[in-house]
Amino acid sequence: MATYKTRAQFVADDLRQRILGGEFQGGTQLRQDALARDYEVSRIPVREALLTLESEGLVEFHAHRGAFTTELSVSKIRELFELRVLLETHVLRRAIANLTEADLDEAESILIKYDEALNSGGEIGNWSEYNFAFHKALYAPAKLPETMALISQLNTKSDRYIRMQLLYTQEIEKAEKEHHGLLDFARQGDADQACALLETHIQEACEGIVAVLENRAKTMMQQA
Amino acid sequence: MATYKTRAQFVADDLRQRILGGEFQGGTQLRQDALARDYEVSRIPVREALLTLESEGLVEFHAHRGAFTTELSVSKIRELFELRVLLETHVLRRAIANLTEADLDEAESILIKYDEALNSGGEIGNWSEYNFAFHKALYAPAKLPETMALISQLNTKSDRYIRMQLLYTQEIEKAEKEHHGLLDFARQGDADQACALLETHIQEACEGIVAVLENRAKTMMQQA
DNA sequence: ACAATGCATATTGTATACAACCTGCAATAA
DNA sequence: TTATTGCAGGTTGTATACAATATGCATTGT
Numbered sequence: 001m002a003t004y005k006t007r008a009q010f011v012a013d014d015l016r017q018r019i020l021g022g023e024f025q026g027g028t029q030l031r032q033d034a035l036a037r038d039y040e041v042s043r044i045p046v047r048e049a050l051l052t053l054e055s056e057g058l059v060e061f062h063a064h065r066g067a068f069t070t071e072l073s074v075s076k077i078r079e080l081f082e083l084r085v086l087l088e089t090h091v092l093r094r095a096i097a098n099l100t101e102a103d104l105d106e107a108e109s110i111l112i113k114y115d116e117a118l119n120s121g122g123e124i125g126n127w128s129e130y131n132f133a134f135h136k137a138l139y140a141p142a143k144l145p146e147t148m149a150l151i152s153q154l155n156t157k158s159d160r161y162i163r164m165q166l167l168y169t170q171e172i173e174k175a176e177k178e179h180h181g182l183l184d185f186a187r188q189g190d191a192d193q194a195c196a197l198l199e200t201h202i203q204e205a206c207e208g209i210v211a212v213l214e215n216r217a218k219t220m221m222q223q224a
Numbered sequence: 225m226a227t228y229k230t231r232a233q234f235v236a237d238d239l240r241q242r243i244l245g246g247e248f249q250g251g252t253q254l255r256q257d258a259l260a261r262d263y264e265v266s267r268i269p270v271r272e273a274l275l276t277l278e279s280e281g282l283v284e285f286h287a288h289r290g291a292f293t294t295e296l297s298v299s300k301i302r303e304l305f306e307l308r309v310l311l312e313t314h315v316l317r318r319a320i321a322n323l324t325e326a327d328l329d330e331a332e333s334i335l336i337k338y339d340e341a342l343n344s345g346g347e348i349g350n351w352s353e354y355n356f357a358f359h360k361a362l363y364a365p366a367k368l369p370e371t372m373a374l375i376s377q378l379n380t381k382s383d384r385y386i387r388m389q390l391l392y393t394q395e396i397e398k399a400e401k402e403h404h405g406l407l408d409f410a411r412q413g414d415a416d417q418a419c420a421l422l423e424t425h426i427q428e429a430c431e432g433i434v435a436v437l438e439n440r441a442k443t444m445m446q447q448a
Numbered sequence: 449a450c451a452a453t454g455c456a457t458a459t460t461g462t463a464t465a466c467a468a469c470c471t472g473c474a475a476t477a478a
Numbered sequence: 479t480t481a482t483t484g485c486a487g488g489t490t491g492t493a494t495a496c497a498a499t500a501t502g503c504a505t506t507g508t
Binding site for chain 2 (some may be wrong): 458459460461471
């Protein structure tokens with residue numbers, strides 16, 4: 001079901017990737033006309049795509065002035081990651097309560113696939129997706145779809161910054177170790193330790209991003 | 225700023241009210257053509273309004289089949305209210321930490337205004353708004369805008385059912401007492417007790433809604 | 449009788465055309 | 479000089495027109 005993709009959805013999906021990939025600086029205006037030419041469609045599906053992205057927090061509309069990509073302040077990033085801690089530990093705890101062997105294997109297979117991709121090539125272009133896929137697999141047994149939707153939303157909002165962090169720091173291996181740790185605790189059924197690890201995992205990612213952002217702000221000051 | 229309202233926004237706001245007011249059964253199709261005639265606009269702003277409402281979880285789009293009002297299952301309602309407990313106690317705790325007299329007075333004034341409206345007339349049409357306004361005032365000192373946005377989102381999604389509950393049960397006075405209780409605990413700076421009360425406040429509202437829904441389902445079975 | 453197929457109709461999705469509005473600059477007046 | 483007003487150009491917002499798709503019914507064949 002819902003296999004058909006309208007042009008608006010196509011544009012939305014592609015544009016989301018481009019924004020998350022860092023193609024646009026925060027605050028740049030997305031001209032409907034130009035995008036319509038790019039995708040060889042009219043402005044109507046472009047507008048609808050932009051509206052979708054607005055609801056995801058990636059762009060902002062100003063009436064009669066158009067859509068601009070958003071930029072998060074440090075305090076908002078901190079807030080988002082605090083929410084992630086709150087929601088994801090909640091889900092993880094519930095997930096561990098009704099975890100099966102199959103669930104654990106599923107999560108582990110994602111991790112292994114990622115390990116291989118990392119060791120062989122080093123293509124971190126879609127690391128962010130692998131990362132989220134693992135978390136999702138781990139949380140899925142909780143069977144809390146609404147909560148997962150919120151978590152996805154938070155991830156989408158902060159994904160740009162996560163990628164940026166990975167670009168500037170070499171935290172991937174550390175994250176990878178923590179993922180294995182999470183899996184081990186989950187396998188042992190130790191929800192408390194798993195949640196504690198998850199909490200620091202998220203918090204440290206947050207601090208890494210904040211550090212990169214503040215560094216960038218400083219170098220930009222010097223340039224000016 | 226942003227004082228201008230496009231037609232799409234106008235339609236979205238009005239349609240949201242109508243949906244939350246219970247004008248449409250869950251699952252009814254919203255024909256773009258009919259709505260466009262109603263509001264005397266073209267279908268374009270109607271579509272955009274429906275897209276906005278989709279992002280709020282009030283309607284669902286099916287490609288080439290249009291928009292339908294959503295209906296929440298009991299398990300989803302339970303999940304939403306569980307999320308509310310999680311997020312709202314989090315915010316409340318933070319709010320109590322940096323609460324000023326002015327904040328408390330502000331919240332109290334909303335409560336008093338509502339008390340008066342309730343005693344004099346009994347217009348519960350917009351009780352739901354008063355209710356949320358009070359909660360918002362109480363949470364505002366936490367200064368967590370992203371979190372508040374999520375909470376608003378959850379409230380919008382469940383608002384229809386809250387109204388329904390109020391229509392079928394007489395829980396308003398009880399909620400009112402609990403609101404005063406919340407305010408008292410907040411004034412004393414007792415975050416633990418305030419959060420405990422908030423938790424039961426939300427949970428009982430949830431159970432009330434579930435009871436109404438299951439009752440309605442039963443009577444519908446009998447009719448058929 | 450019943451299932452499958454094709455057509456008619458209606459509704460959605462999109463392109464094009466036009467109106468409303470914002471922005472920046474030039475001209476004018478204090 | 480500086481603030482204000484009006485206009486020009488460009489972008490967004492919306493109406494209209496058309497294309498694509500889903501649904502229901504009639505038709506056909508078994």
